[in-house]
Structure formats: structure tokens, C-alpha cells
Amino acid sequence: MAEKTTEGLTPNQKIALVLAAMGADNASQVYKHLSDDEIEAISTEVAKLEYQPIDVVEGVLNEFYELCLTQKVVTEGGVDYAREILEKAFGAEAANTLLQRITKQLKTKSFDFVRKADYKNLLAIVQNEHPQTIALVLSYARIDQAAAILAELPKEKRVEVVERIARMDRASPDVIKSLEATLEKKFANLVNIDSMEVGGISYVAEVMNNVDRATEKYIFDELSARDQKLADQIKQKMFVFEDIVTLDSMAIQEFTKQVDPKDLAIAIKGSTQEVAECIFSNISSRARESLQADIEYLHNVRMRDVEAAQQNIVATIRRLEQDGIITISHGGGGDEVIA
Secondary structure, eight states: OOHHHHTTSOHHHHHHHHHHHHOHHHHHHHHTTSOHHHHHHHHHHHHTOOOOOHHHHHHHHHHHHHHHHHHHHHHHHOHHHHHHHHHHHHOHHHHHHHHHHHHHHHHHHTTHHHHHSOHHHHHHHHTTSOHHHHHHHHHHSOHHHHHHHHHHSOHHHHHHHHHHHHHOOBOOHHHHHHHHHHHTTTOTTOOOOOOOBOOOHHHHHHHHTTSOHHHHHHHHHHHHHHOHHHHHHHHHHOOOGGGGGGSOHHHHHHHHHHSOHHHHHHHHHTSOHHHHHHHHTTSOHHHHHHHHHHHHHOOSOOHHHHHHHHHHHHHHHHHHHHTTSSOOOOSTTTTOOOO
């Protein structure tokens, strides 16, 4: 492997070295397949090329060759075949590094048409498919698409699809290609589909965090009856409104300042006493008095309004966590803070 001799170079600098080594005639053929922006960026690097030590040039060419070989065997023979060939050629450690690099590139291309599609169009296409097919397609969809489609699937399919997504790890190239052949009749602009990691518990937990509360409750009630352990594993990866009691005082103070006061009042109106007391005990006396007044003013609140308000609050809490402002414990022992 040539990583140490090439690690200081940018991707465009490496491409420039490869093109320079090809010669003008061969390089011109490559340029025919590039966009105008790519041509401009790479040509700039070619123009800036200075003398490079032979070990750097050889390192870049070897890296280019290895990536070309890896992509060829992955796309033509599948991941397992690729691993076998690359281990024989480069050894187990180098083969693993190459596979990780190329499969990451292929994953970003997989089901690109799904991520760009309107969820209603996707729903119309997949709703009558087998739950395994729906699960595979949703595993490549954006989180918001998957959540919207899941909420509109027939009730009897929702739980099975969630269960199948959670149990996914990898999909074989043959299965993906077969699915592509079936779906290409229904999609006008279908791109090539590659075999990568799909689904899994973390993914389905994120989807469940984005469905409405009624759908979430129904799915977990049914899934728990089928497989309590799997339901618990998904819940451990999620953050739901009732988990507010697990937040520290600073996190509660932060999210209560960020959310709409009306949402907070409605959410607490329909919450458990434990959640209400947790929030009241961690905010200032002035904020507590104001919140209590807002709650007392509310009458005949619809459950769907309570669920919507609670979902808005959960979304705010998750955003604050993603921004690094607060910390949420997801279980599993990895969240301890060491002083």
C-alpha cells in the first residue's frame, strides 16, 4: 500500500499525477468523460504540477490501480469475491482498507433515484411490494422519506417492514440486481444499484424518531408482541418524549428555552406526571409559573395536538444533541462522563 507516500496529496492532485503519467493522448480520452467543473479543477492541478519524487508518483499510480481493481471485482463479482481476490493480491489488512474505501464510494451512488424522488411517488410504487422489498428500498431512502412512507403503509405491513429493516446487515449483489430489474420498469431514471450495508437497528430507530406518535405506538406494541428483545434494542437507540426524565438539568433548561412555549404547555398537558414534575423541577421559578399558567389556560386539547407538540419537542432535543449542545444517554455504557 502507498498511503504514507501519498497522504499529503489532495484527490485532484493525485488525478493530475495519473493523467500526467498517462500522456497527452490517453489523458484527452479521460477528459471526455469529465464535467466542465472537473476539467477546470483537474487542469489547474496539472498546470501547477512540479517535480515529484519517484516514490510519490509510484504510490499514486499504485493507489489508482488498486482502486480500479477493487471497483471492478466488487461490481462484477460481489463483495465476498472481491475480498477473496484482494486478500490474495494485497493481504488481508490492505484488502479490508480497499474494500472500505470503494464500498463507501459505491454506497453514496446506491438508490440515488430513491433519495431524489417524492415520497408519494415512492409510496405508490412500493406499497404493494413484499415487505422485504419495501424494507430494502426504505433502507436507501432519506430518513424523512422512510418515515412518511412507513406512516402511510397498511398497518399490517408497518411492523413487518420495521422488523425487516432492523434485521438487515448486508444485501447480496444478486438480490440488489434482481430488485433493480423489477423496479426499472417503474422508474424512468434508475441508476445502478450496488451492494452495501443497509438498514439495521440504528437506521430504523432514526426512522421511528420521525414517524408520528400514533404510528410509533402501534408499531412498538405489535413488534414487542413478536420480538420484545428487538423492540427494546430499537428503543435504546431512540429518544422519545418520555425519555426527558433521563436528561440532566442543564439539558432540560436548554431545550425548554428553545421550544415554542405553546408546544411545551400542550405536551405537558398530555404527559405523565413523572415527565411534568421532571420539567417543572429543572426550570426557574418564573419559567415554572409562566408554564403552569399556560397549561391551566388550555382546555379540551386533542390527543393529536399533544402528540404533535411532543414530537416537535423531541425534534428540538435531537437537534440540540446533534449540535453538541446537550448530551443524550442512549444506553449501552458508552456515554459515561469522566471527570
